[in-house]
Amino acid sequence: MKKIKNEAELLNKFCDVFHVKPLLRTPFLNTEYNEVWSTDGRVFIGINPEILTKEYPKGEHPFPKLEFPCEKTITIEALNKAFNSCPMVDEEVVVEDAVECEECDGSGTVYWEYTDNHGNTHERLMDCPICNGEGEIEPCKTKKTGKKIIAEDTVVEVRNAHFFANQLRLLKTAMEYLNADTVKMTHNDPKGANEFIISKDIRIIIMPMLFDYSFSCSAKLELVD
């Protein structure tokens, strides 16, 4: 069986080193499905361990329910076309950390006390008057990298479901990494897991965003039957 090269590079794009669940901070072998998983809880890649070379810590994590079956194909050109119509912003990196407010220890809130006409005191946790509730005296300093990236809250419609463009982009990243020109979309749930099959050994699941009218949709992905 053909192994994946630089598997760590691919897997590490999907997990979240700061995730509240320690299991999700690194890739792991999900013993329930015999798949190596890497996920931040929103986007997930599952790979047959037989095409991987490394050993992974074992864990168990339930699979999101797969509903709304469908049979559609997504091409890399269609993904590019959708991303090209998304609004772009300047990429910025933090060059100097924010200066925390010492009055409230960076929390932005302090206890206020009020004495009423009867001499009773009342306490409330409210905005810190020194930093006006910001938690910092000096905001962090950022620098533009010169690169353009897709704006954070950009939404792409994929048939029944809506995705944040930056989460859908991980699908494209994996396809490029694995030299796949197309993927099969097998489940297209507006509120639950959407499944994309890259090959018989590799699949990706993306949880959609719950679209409402406070968002506007920037692009509609074209699908092939």
Ligand SMILES: [Zn+2]
């Ligand atoms: Zn403060």
